[in-house]
Amino acid sequence: MTVSVPPLPRRARLPGRGSLPVRVARNPAGLFGIFVVTGLLVLVAFAPQIAPYDPAHQDIVNRLQGPSANHLLGTDQLGRDLLSRLIFGVRIELQVAVPATLGALALGLLLGLAAGYLGGRADNALIVVMDAIQAFPAVILALTILALLGPSLRNVAIVLAVAFAPAYARVARALVLAVKQNPYIEAERSLGASSPRIVLAHIVPNILPPLLTLVAMNLPSAIGAEAGLSFLGLGVQPPTPSWGVILADGFEHVRDAPWAVIWTGLTLMATTLGFTFLGEALRDQLDPRLAGALH
Amino acid sequence: MSEPLLRVEGLEVVYRVQGRRLPAVSESGCGKSTLGLALLRLLPQNGEIAGGRLLFRGRDIAALDREELRRIRGSQVAMIFQDPLTSLNPTLTVGAQLLDALRAHGRGAAKDRRGRIVAMLERVGIPDAADRVGRYPHELSGGMRQRIMIAMALLLEPALLVADEPTSALDVTLQMQILELLRALRRDRGTAILFISHDLGVVSEICDRAVVMYAGRPVEEADIRTMFEQPRHPYTQALLASIPSWRRRGEELGSIRGRVPSLFDLPPACAFADRCPHVRAVCREQPPRYLGAGRRVRCHIYDSASGYASSPPSLTARAGLR
Amino acid sequence: MLQYLIKRIGMAFLVAVLLMVFLALLVHAVPGDPVNAILGQRSTPELVRTVREQMGLDKTVPAQVAQFVGHAFQGDLGHDFVSNLPVTNLIRNALPHTIALAVSSLALAILFGIPLGVLAATRPNGILDRLTGVVSISLITTPSYIAGLYLLLLFSLTVELFPAVGTGSFSHPIGYLQHLVLPAVALALGWIGYFARLVRTSMLEILNANYIRTAYAYGLRESVIVYRHALKNAIIPTVAVLGVGLGELMGGAVFVEVIFSRVGLGSLIVESIETRNYPVVQGCVLTVALLFVLANLLADLSYRFLDPRIRVEEST
Numbered sequence: 001m002t003v004s005v006p007p008l009p010r011r012a013r014l015p016g017r018g019s020l021p022v023r024v025a026r027n028p029a030g031l032f033g034i035f036v037v038t039g040l041l042v043l044v045a046f047a048p049q050i051a052p053y054d055p056a057h058q059d060i061v062n063r064l065q066g067p068s069a070n071h072l073l074g075t076d077q078l079g080r081d082l083l084s085r086l087i088f089g090v091r092i093e094l095q096v097a098v099p100a101t102l103g104a105l106a107l108g109l110l111l112g113l114a115a116g117y118l119g120g121r122a123d124n125a126l127i128v129v130m131d132a133i134q135a136f137p138a139v140i141l142a143l144t145i146l147a148l149l150g151p152s153l154r155n156v157a158i159v160l161a162v163a164f165a166p167a168y169a170r171v172a173r174a175l176v177l178a179v180k181q182n183p184y185i186e187a188e189r190s191l192g193a194s195s196p197r198i199v200l201a202h203i204v205p206n207i208l209p210p211l212l213t214l215v216a217m218n219l220p221s222a223i224g225a226e227a228g229l230s231f232l233g234l235g236v237q238p239p240t241p242s243w244g245v246i247l248a249d250g251f252e253h254v255r256d257a258p259w260a261v262i263w264t265g266l267t268l269m270a271t272t273l274g275f276t277f278l279g280e281a282l283r284d285q286l287d288p289r290l291a292g293a294l295h
Numbered sequence: 296m297s298e299p300l301l302r303v304e305g306l307e308v309v310y311r312v313q314g315r316r317l318p319a320v321s322e323s324g325c326g327k328s329t330l331g332l333a334l335l336r337l338l339p340q341n342g343e344i345a346g347g348r349l350l351f352r353g354r355d356i357a358a359l360d361r362e363e364l365r366r367i368r369g370s371q372v373a374m375i376f377q378d379p380l381t382s383l384n385p386t387l388t389v390g391a392q393l394l395d396a397l398r399a400h401g402r403g404a405a406k407d408r409r410g411r412i413v414a415m416l417e418r419v420g421i422p423d424a425a426d427r428v429g430r431y432p433h434e435l436s437g438g439m440r441q442r443i444m445i446a447m448a449l450l451l452e453p454a455l456l457v458a459d460e461p462t463s464a465l466d467v468t469l470q471m472q473i474l475e476l477l478r479a480l481r482r483d484r485g486t487a488i489l490f491i492s493h494d495l496g497v498v499s500e501i502c503d504r505a506v507v508m509y510a511g512r513p514v515e516e517a518d519i520r521t522m523f524e525q526p527r528h529p530y531t532q533a534l535l536a537s538i539p540s541w542r543r544r545g546e547e548l549g550s551i552r553g554r555v556p557s558l559f560d561l562p563p564a565c566a567f568a569d570r571c572p573h574v575r576a577v578c579r580e581q582p583p584r585y586l587g588a589g590r591r592v593r594c595h596i597y598d599s600a601s602g603y604a605s606s607p608p609s610l611t612a613r614a615g616l617r
Numbered sequence: 618m619l620q621y622l623i624k625r626i627g628m629a630f631l632v633a634v635l636l637m638v639f640l641a642l643l644v645h646a647v648p649g650d651p652v653n654a655i656l657g658q659r660s661t662p663e664l665v666r667t668v669r670e671q672m673g674l675d676k677t678v679p680a681q682v683a684q685f686v687g688h689a690f691q692g693d694l695g696h697d698f699v700s701n702l703p704v705t706n707l708i709r710n711a712l713p714h715t716i717a718l719a720v721s722s723l724a725l726a727i728l729f730g731i732p733l734g735v736l737a738a739t740r741p742n743g744i745l746d747r748l749t750g751v752v753s754i755s756l757i758t759t760p761s762y763i764a765g766l767y768l769l770l771l772f773s774l775t776v777e778l779f780p781a782v783g784t785g786s787f788s789h790p791i792g793y794l795q796h797l798v799l800p801a802v803a804l805a806l807g808w809i810g811y812f813a814r815l816v817r818t819s820m821l822e823i824l825n826a827n828y829i830r831t832a833y834a835y836g837l838r839e840s841v842i843v844y845r846h847a848l849k850n851a852i853i854p855t856v857a858v859l860g861v862g863l864g865e866l867m868g869g870a871v872f873v874e875v876i877f878s879r880v881g882l883g884s885l886i887v888e889s890i891e892t893r894n895y896p897v898v899q900g901c902v903l904t905v906a907l908l909f910v911l912a913n914l915l916a917d918l919s920y921r922f923l924d925p926r927i928r929v930e931e932s933t
Contacts (some may be wrong), residue, residue: 029754132635135906135913137868140886144640147890147898148647148654224760228872231762232887251766251876258770265763272758335834369835376834381827385926386849395845396835431925447835 108168
């Protein structure tokens with residue numbers, strides 16, 4: 001029989017058997033995520049062994065070449081091997097993205113704890129300030145601060161941490177408010193536990209796991225933002241082989257040698273997609289409530 | 296009329312819940328609402344008709360194609376839903392929703408439709424109908440919304456009206472008004488009404504025949520008078536004993552011990568066995584047959600072949616049901 | 618409703634003032650002498666004097682903030698260090714092109730994203746749904762500059778369908794539109810994916826609502842049910858994010874404007890950062906943020922217009 005009422009929105013969930021990696025890998029998107037992220041980690045660890053050339057090695061005679069047996073992805077305007085530069089670039093991406101997201105987490109956690117735990121005026125003030133900061137699109141906010149700090153790898157990480165922090169603060173605040181409702185917090189307080197003790201021993205451990213899933217979801221945004229800022233020439237500076245720098249170099253010569261733009265774009269897309277899929281699969285397994293919290 | 300308007304033949308609906316198939320029984324009900332939904336093929340996605348047939352004017356409802364089904368819905372068989380607040384669209388005015396129903400079946404000339412809607416709203420007792428058509432459901436009271444639902448059902452003049460607990464959310468005065476409306480409808484237009492209710496008092500007010508359902512199955516069927524005066528199935532007897540009546544003033548009200556069995560483990564034979572005061576060994580071994588024609592009952596007590604070895608319990612046995 | 622409107626506009630105003638304070642304070646948040654932060658290596662004694670004077674850096678910090686906010690409200694955002702033109706002039710020239718870009722992207726996102734989401738929701742878990750699922754997520758995760766670069770490569774360098782660079786002029790509408798197509802699509806792609814996901818989710822929820830069952834029970838045609846009865850409800854959460862969406866589009870516009878060499882706020886910001894022209898950066902950023910606040914206000918109001926339930930809550 002056919003029923004005209006459309007079905008329940010809930011996705012059929014696989015029975016929760018197996019360890020976490022197994023459960024994540026059971027979903028094709030999750031598997032793709034694991035594949036991409038593991039691949040990137042291998043590249044980070046063994047870049048010198050895997051990369052065919054030194055990323056800084058110039059070979060002016062063979063500049064702006066298309067893919068060939070010698071240079072699988074071709075060369076850039078200084079004859080540097082694109083594949084090697086992309087491989088070493090993973091290190092740069094993570095050097096920016098990891099501190100940026102962890103910094104945002106730390107900053108957001110601090111603000112969110114303060115707002116959620118103290119409540120009242122502190123909470124209201126923080127929300128208004130957060131609203132004002134979030135009125136800047138993240139890219140614009142990052143650009144503004146970079147205009148003053150000047151472009152560099154470290155500054156990009158700082159700027160992204162600041163730009164992403166309000167989102168973490170919001171989620172942290174909401175989680176604190178939820179945890180605070182629990183009777184055991186009340187019980188602790190009536191037993192005379194100090195506020196810092198309650199916050200550290202009970203609230204932080206409770207709200208950290210969901211926030212860490214947000215970190216996983218936020219990493220690709222950080223990578224994308226870094227590459228974007230560096231592409232504009234306002235982030236990581238050449239000759240450091242950040243993907244954004246490679247992209248900017250490629251864009252200069254896009255009419256004669258589109259290869260750099262094409263490969264870097266694909267690498268970036270696969271990376272962000274991989275991290276996103278992994279993050280979503282992890283979230284589905286760990287904390288379905290967070291669906292869509294960070295976007 | 297040789298062909299009855301509606302025939303239900305051993306209908307079996309199952310719901311898949313976490314991979315298991317459950318007989319159709321909603322929260323507190325015994326499959327009453329499910330029957331109504333099955334009739335319009337509106338079962339939720341995890342439910343399906345697993346056996347038996349539903350014949351409307353002799354045609355199997357399950358065999359209709361999409362367009363045939365669409366034409367029957369509303370215009371031949373209309374349903375009044377239980378919860379008018381969630382059953383009306385919050386972002387469309389009630390007038391727009393009624394208008395869509397008329398339009399779907401091409402009823403009335405475009406310019407007459409509004410007048411028709413206002414007239415119907417007046418008929419179901421909505422004051423200021425011309426103003427109310429432009430209102431959103433949440434701007435009306437609960438009783439008013441229920442009357443909007445009823446107006447929608449009546450607007451298309453269906454041959455069969457399925458009313459799923461249409462009065463359970465209303466206060467007594469309104470309840471009476473609406474029952475009166477339904478009675479008038481049946482009298483004036485000959486509309487057949489399938490009235491789904493857990494309230495025997497209301498049922499006795501409006502129905503000619505009644506089917507008592509227990510754990511997803513009909514257990515007794517009779518005309519309303521017979522059902523009330525000579526209930527046969529122990530469950531029906533217990534039900535009747537539990538409603539207050541002026542005839543039995545001073546008597547203690549009956550209640551049925553135990554609760555409706557969990558659908559995950561229905562008793563293997565008679566579903567009522569665990570709660571029945573007349574239970575015998577056979578009741579737990581063999582499912583009772585649904586016997587009789589017109590006056591039917593599903594109980595071993597009345598099945599001479601089942602080996603139930605005592606005379607049928609009389610009405611006075613009610614008191615012992617507590 | 619009026620009371621709500623006043624309250625909401627008051628909030629927007631407060632946020633706007635805070636934005637200005639934030640921008641005025643930002644130069645002090647950077648370690649070291651603000652003049653050095655602003656000018657970097659371009660610093661000459663003459664420029665240093667100009668900067669100190671124009672931004673009132675010799676005064677106390679609160680006085681500087683008050684000066685900046687006061688001037689901003691009078692429409693004075695300072696002068697360009699390089700050309701000494703008023704910043705507002707630069708912004709006035711750039712803004713229409715950025716708005717044209719953002720609005721046409723948003724229109725594309727709505728035009729394609731919403732039907733895609735509806736299509737996916739009406740046959741959940743079907744081939745089309747799975748396909749749009751993969752496509753949407755890919756679109757969402759693709760940065761706008763990658764989309765822009767690929768579109769540029771494909772449609773103006775390889776297939777020479779659209780002009781690669783430039784903005785065109787409003788006096789030649791057809792040429793202007795031709796210049797607008799690729800940048801707008803580049804910016805819209807991610808939002809098409811995002812809207813498709815959003816609409817699919819809310820649509821699936823709403824198609825299970827009792828009132829949709831009612832619509833089926835009364836024999837309404839599927840197209841009427843989906844597009845009239847369900848979509849009107851499903852679109853409400855999408856409208857709620859439109860404001861945020863416009864802000865993010867302005868962010869993405871920076872890349873797209875640079876890639877396609879368009880005149881606009883984004884390319885103006887990047888250019889001014891490169892030339893260390895801080896008043897221009899400040900002015901552009903303030904404009905973008907104010908537009909964002911305005912867009913949020915409008916989204917919020919239309920949200921209320923779409924959902925009659927909220928209208929009543931406000932009035933009672």
